[in-house]
Amino acid sequence: MDRDTLAHALEYADLTSYQADAYLTLLEMGTSPAIEVGRESSVPVSQVYDVLRSLESKGYVETIEREKLYVRPSDPEDAMSKLESRGELLHDAAEEVRDRYKSPARMDARVGVTKRVETAVENAQELIDDAKSVVEVAGTFEQLQSLSPALRAARKRGVIVRASVYVGDEQAERPEFEPDGIFSEVRACTIPGPFLVVIDRHRTCFAPNTRSDEDYGVLVYDRILPFVFHWFYLTCLWNLYPTVYVDDRDQFTYVTMEELIRDCLPLWKEGYELRVVVEGNEIASETATTVEGTVVDVSYLGDYYQPTRLALSDLGSYKNVTLETADGTVVVGGWGAVFEDIEMRTISLVDIDLGESILSA
Numbered sequence: 001m002d003r004d005t006l007a008h009a010l011e012y013a014d015l016t017s018y019q020a021d022a023y024l025t026l027l028e029m030g031t032s033p034a035i036e037v038g039r040e041s042s043v044p045v046s047q048v049y050d051v052l053r054s055l056e057s058k059g060y061v062e063t064i065e066r067e068k069l070y071v072r073p074s075d076p077e078d079a080m081s082k083l084e085s086r087g088e089l090l091h092d093a094a095e096e097v098r099d100r101y102k103s104p105a106r107m108d109a110r111v112g113v114t115k116r117v118e119t120a121v122e123n124a125q126e127l128i129d130d131a132k133s134v135v136e137v138a139g140t141f142e143q144l145q146s147l148s149p150a151l152r153a154a155r156k157r158g159v160i161v162r163a164s165v166y167v168g169d170e171q172a173e174r175p176e177f178e179p180d181g182i183f184s185e186v187r188a189c190t191i192p193g194p195f196l197v198v199i200d201r202h203r204t205c206f207a208p209n210t211r212s213d214e215d216y217g218v219l220v221y222d223r224i225l226p227f228v229f230h231w232f233y234l235t236c237l238w239n240l241y242p243t244v245y246v247d248d249r250d251q252f253t254y255v256t257m258e259e260l261i262r263d264c265l266p267l268w269k270e271g272y273e274l275r276v277v278v279e280g281n282e283i284a285s286e287t288a289t290t291v292e293g294t295v296v297d298v299s300y301l302g303d304y305y306q307p308t309r310l311a312l313s314d315l316g317s318y319k320n321v322t323l324e325t326a327d328g329t330v331v332v333g334g335w336g337a338v339f340e341d342i343e344m345r346t347i348s349l350v351d352i353d354l355g356e357s358i359l360s361a
Helices: 003-012 019-031 034-040 048-057 075-102 117-128 141-156 224-240 259-268 357-358
Strands: 060-064 069-075 111-114 134-139 160-166 185-189 195-198 203-209 217-221 243-247 274-280 285-299 320-325 328-333 342-353
Touching: 003 019, 003 274, 019 034, 019 048, 019 069, 034 048, 034 069, 048 060, 048 069, 069 185, 111 117, 117 134, 117 141, 117 195, 117 203, 117 217, 134 141, 134 224, 141 160, 160 224, 195 224, 203 224, 243 320, 259 274, 259 285, 259 320, 274 328, 285 328, 285 342
Parallel strands: 134 160, 160 185, 328 342
Antiparallel strands: 060 069, 111 217, 134 195, 185 243, 195 203, 203 217, 274 285, 274 342, 285 320, 320 328
8 A cells, every 4th residue: 555545544544634644754764853753744843743742642653752852653553453443333334324225215114115126125035034924926037036045944934935927028038947945836927017025914025127217116014005916916917827837735725715716616616525724813813723624605795696717806805715614614704804703824725525416416
């Protein structure tokens, strides 16, 4: 490091330009009369005594009273330790500024806005670390790959992970993509859309796609707003597109009441006995529960309508299933259930038996 650069560094350490020059001059000269330090440096002779006394108060030099005032450099260990501490402080401050720049500008306790799409992805990774039941995610290959460590850990905890990956840009170079152990199901979305993650029904991270004019992200910490994002995910990013991967262990596990009824209603109406296991919350006590039983009734608004196969839009309103369990009947509702006994998180179809009506037919 040359002398000028070193002088600038000392000035960053809270020395004045005169103090830095006098100190470096003294290091070169060794123990010397104070007046000589003034003559060899840029410090005016009339100010050299004050400059040297100030350096002494900071621990950089020591003065010696003889027939004239002498000065010598102090052991640099203490002074340089302070300099290093100041450097660490400045480094930490710089890192903190970067982190605060990335952090969302919290508008209230429920919604935050970030200045970068990448921040939404980074926050999603942290939130996935706390996921307990379901993660719904849509993004590019790169975005899903960046979340894969957190998603893999979530799968090990038993979390259902559904992913819609954007494959519309045929020119884009795609990274290696291995879904095993990371996803329950993957669908290929042919129209690029936003980055979206819905976690356990009360956390959402959203950012627009690359065609947006603005770069931003939205973080939602709420029990109501994520429902809107969930339906957007379900109807625009999931239901319309083909499945390209499914984990066999989760093949018959549903995370929405709509999909369960759409798939299983025809079987139930034909007389098949459907046995299911429900993971959810008891509405009265707001406690987690698991129940197993046989479907004995399926109810939805508009059940007079008899299409060949129900669409999700047919099930956008009130719907539930009634189970016969070892402890009696239990009514299970979907997301936001109020009047039922249990609000489901997941429903797994564990057995399908021929009903008596079919056997006797």
